[in-house]
Amino acid sequence: MTDSFLPFCRPQITQGDIDAVVDVLRSGWITTGAKTAALEQAFCELTGAQHAVAVSSATAALHLYLVAQGIGVGDEVITPSLTWVSTVNLITLVGATPVFVDIDRDNLMVSAAAIERAITPRTKLIIPVHFAGAPLDLDPIRALAAQHNIALLEDTAHALGTLYKEIPIGRGADSMFSLQAIKNVTSAEGGVFVTDNEALAAHMRRLRFHGLGVDAYDRQSQGRNPQAEVIEPGFKYNLADMCSALALNQLQRLPEINARRAELAAHYLKLLDGFSQVTPLVPPSWAHRHAWHLFVVRIEGDDAPTTRNQFIEAMKARGIACGIHFRAVHAQKYYREQHTGAPLQLPNTDWNSARICSLPLFPDMSFADVERVVATMRSVLTPE
Numbered sequence: 001m002t003d004s005f006l007p008f009c010r011p012q013i014t015q016g017d018i019d020a021v022v023d024v025l026r027s028g029w030i031t032t033g034a035k036t037a038a039l040e041q042a043f044c045e046l047t048g049a050q051h052a053v054a055v056s057s058a059t060a061a062l063h064l065y066l067v068a069q070g071i072g073v074g075d076e077v078i079t080p081s082l083t084w085v086s087t088v089n090l091i092t093l094v095g096a097t098p099v100f101v102d103i104d105r106d107n108l109m110v111s112a113a114a115i116e117r118a119i120t121p122r123t124k125l126i127i128p129v130h131f132a133g134a135p136l137d138l139d140p141i142r143a144l145a146a147q148h149n150i151a152l153l154e155d156t157a158h159a160l161g162t163l164y165k166e167i168p169i170g171r172g173a174d175s176m177f178s179l180q181a182i183k184n185v186t187s188a189e190g191g192v193f194v195t196d197n198e199a200l201a202a203h204m205r206r207l208r209f210h211g212l213g214v215d216a217y218d219r220q221s222q223g224r225n226p227q228a229e230v231i232e233p234g235f236k237y238n239l240a241d242m243c244s245a246l247a248l249n250q251l252q253r254l255p256e257i258n259a260r261r262a263e264l265a266a267h268y269l270k271l272l273d274g275f276s277q278v279t280p281l282v283p284p285s286w287a288h289r290h291a292w293h294l295f296v297v298r299i300e301g302d303d304a305p306t307t308r309n310q311f312i313e314a315m316k317a318r319g320i321a322c323g324i325h326f327r328a329v330h331a332q333k334y335y336r337e338q339h340t341g342a343p344l345q346l347p348n349t350d351w352n353s354a355r356i357c358s359l360p361l362f363p364d365m366s367f368a369d370v371e372r373v374v375a376t377m378r379s380v381l382t383p384e
């Protein structure tokens, strides 16, 4: 056990990761190129998806997707409110309306039944979240989207390596993975969109680089015409090879990284068993393999959120950082002020938003670190 500061997450960077990035720096080609193409190929192999488009963040992937699908003013997009703000921000920024559905109280995910109740003739897209590394119950959600002919974009930011009924998350659906610094595999910042839709992948690829038919790497490596022209206005969301090389090297360790996370999570669950002030999430009842991106607990107490916020402060004062994933988006200033009608009925979202807390979880943690976190939680929540 150590008394040094325990961060909420520390990326695992090996000598091999550093060498991979240095090789790119020495190569003469540091932006989007062969490493990014290899990363896309690796995502296809890992998930079984037919196409992958690497971008500068999952948020960028979402933006490109909304534009490529023509979603805008007058359209509704169904999503949970207990998600990362970028989803709701982007829906709003393209002029569409976010429609929030409540989540399961104990796994924080939306169900097909909850989504179905929110569908209207204006619904153009559903963005459910595979939360904390656990999978959504996908079969009924995919069936519902297909039945209503509504696009489905799975938010797989937390779900790299997750299995649903032995099928890798990302297979057979449009999905956006994140490679941001705290994710199970990182490129510092980055994201990968996967799909089986070739035309959609090609469209997003074009939109990711200014709407040009080709990018600089295509021109260099494929001998294409350097006088590329804009086919439609696009963005600058390409991923640099420096970043791709890091994620590519880390991906080779994904099985070990996720296995270590699972061991640490199991240790937390054992130590927290019977601790009445703290309720961990309940893993889904359907068959799955968890990627343990986050270890989320709820701090019980009638006067939440003060209790949860005070808990996080007390842990910090004792050298342990915790996180909040997430504070409900509908309760944040801008969205609170925008909302006019009757108060939203999202009881499980509100209950969790006031109580959730993510404990430190990263592969280089030791069991002693987990024991220190739980011992400190006991001293904070049940002082003598």
Ligand SMILES: Cc1ncc(COP(=O)(O)O)c(C=O)c1O
Residues within 6 Å of the ligand: 056, 057, 058, 059, 060, 083, 084, 086, 087, 129, 155, 157, 158, 177, 178, 179, 180, 190, 191
């Ligand atoms: C559920 C969820 N969706 C989307 C994102 C956005 O990912 P990025 O930071 O790569 O844009 C995140 C980021 O943490 C997330 O947690």
